[in-house]
Amino acid sequence: MELIKPLSIPATGTKLSPEQAMKLAISEAYKGATRVSPNPLVGAVVLDANGGFISCGHHEFYGGPHAEVNALKNLSSETLKGAHVFVTLEPCAHEGKTPSCAKMMAKLPLKKVTFGLIDPNPLVAGQGADILKNAGIEAEVFSSQNAEEEKEIKTQLEEVCEAFLWNFRKKKVFVALKMASSIDGQVALKSGESQWITGPQSREYVHYLRACYDAIVVGKGTIDFDNPSLNIRHPEIKKDNKVVVIDGEGELLYRFDELKLSQVHAAENIFWCVAEEAKERVDKTLSKLKKTPQIVYVKTNVGGDLDLEALLAQLYAKGLRSVMVEGGAMTASMFISSGLANRLYMFQAPIIMGSGGARSWTETVRISEMKNKIHIKNPRYLTFGNDFMITGTLS
Numbered sequence: 001m002e003l004i005k006p007l008s009i010p011a012t013g014t015k016l017s018p019e020q021a022m023k024l025a026i027s028e029a030y031k032g033a034t035r036v037s038p039n040p041l042v043g044a045v046v047l048d049a050n051g052g053f054i055s056c057g058h059h060e061f062y063g064g065p066h067a068e069v070n071a072l073k074n075l076s077s078e079t080l081k082g083a084h085v086f087v088t089l090e091p092c093a094h095e096g097k098t099p100s101c102a103k104m105m106a107k108l109p110l111k112k113v114t115f116g117l118i119d120p121n122p123l124v125a126g127q128g129a130d131i132l133k134n135a136g137i138e139a140e141v142f143s144s145q146n147a148e149e150e151k152e153i154k155t156q157l158e159e160v161c162e163a164f165l166w167n168f169r170k171k172k173v174f175v176a177l178k179m180a181s182s183i184d185g186q187v188a189l190k191s192g193e194s195q196w197i198t199g200p201q202s203r204e205y206v207h208y209l210r211a212c213y214d215a216i217v218v219g220k221g222t223i224d225f226d227n228p229s230l231n232i233r234h235p236e237i238k239k240d241n242k243v244v245v246i247d248g249e250g251e252l253l254y255r256f257d258e259l260k261l262s263q264v265h266a267a268e269n270i271f272w273c274v275a276e277e278a279k280e281r282v283d284k285t286l287s288k289l290k291k292t293p294q295i296v297y298v299k300t301n302v303g304g305d306l307d308l309e310a311l312l313a314q315l316y317a318k319g320l321r322s323v324m325v326e327g328g329a330m331t332a333s334m335f336i337s338s339g340l341a342n343r344l345y346m347f348q349a350p351i352i353m354g355s356g357g358a359r360s361w362t363e364t365v366r367i368s369e370m371k372n373k374i375h376i377k378n379p380r381y382l383t384f385g386n387d388f389m390i391t392g393t394l395s
Contacts, residue, residue, distance in 0.1 A: 049082030
């Protein structure tokens with residue numbers, strides 16, 4: 001979801017290759033990461049007839065103008081004569097909260113539109129390109145003569161709108177998993193204490209990541225031991241987020257009124273997930289609370305644990321399209337074991353906690369043979385102060 005290093009916007013007239021133009025469009029797309037859900041992140045770049053940079057833009061917020069509109073606004077027909085537009089995702093063909101970008105572009109004196117990916121939305125899916133072609137504008141999916149560079153850019157195009165693509169391709173919630181550990185892989189003491197493993201720079205970045213997803217997911221242990229607020233506290237971001245608590249037996253629900261998260265979030269933005277079998281007891285508890293979160297009743301697996309896939313299906317039905325699992329160790333481990341995590345953000349601090357008195361975030365994951373080890377695909381790395389982070393895809 002995050003961009004490692006934003007690209008600088010070039011001076012007007014700077015010649016860009018197709019590869020440079022698409023990379024700049026990707027960089028632009030990330031600027032909307034905290035505000036566009038459930039829409040995709042999209043960026044656009046406009047080059048003149050000679051391949052010189054004219055402008056760029058991105059989809060800024062849900063319901064607002066799309067990237068193509070922002071990149072093309074205030075440009076005259078003379079400026080756009082013979083222009084080449086690069087956009088990360090196929091221009092939309094349908095009328096939704098905003099007009100069709102393909103129809104808007106079809107009225108301009110453009111020569112060519114190159115888009116990174118075909119939009120999986122059946123309301124678009126090739127129709128945007130057809131609108132442009134019927135208007136006499138060349139429209140094609142991005143390709144490069146450099147096979148290695150094309151592969152790299154295609155990967156970046158998939159990642160920039162990975163949640164949106166997953167939603168349409170699988171009709172499921174996209175799941176990111178964020179963990180903070182010592183360099184020996186421990187995330188908490190066995191007492192449950194886990195706060196402030198990493199430094200302030202890492203924690204600020206985590207608040208940015210929180211803003212990139214629809215909701216934060218935590219297990220009951222995190223609530224019980226840390227009593228966190230789980231809101232977004234970033235100096236440059238003002239946004240209300242949602243919280244999902246996994247509490248199979250509803251054991252902590254009676255404390256809801258006194259929890260920090262109930263005081264800083266609207267009750268309707270908190271989803272409390274409990275077992276279907278606990279409904280009668282939960283109903284009695286709810287009748288005694290001043291505020292009541294949204295209760296999500298979930299079926300259980302053999303053994304009594306909540307069925308995480310069923311839980312995610314319930315959240316999808318309630319409108320959530322992406323979540324970030326933040327803890328604790330057991331919850332993270334269950335998502336890994338179930339194969340339900342799509343992306344990992346692993347922060348490591350230069351400390352040793354020791355496995356004897358601490359807990360690993362993969363303690364329930366069992367790998368019987370090395371050939372079955374879990375790979376982090378397309379890994380990228382960042383440092384925050386003394387901390388280190390690796391991110392990559394898991395599925």
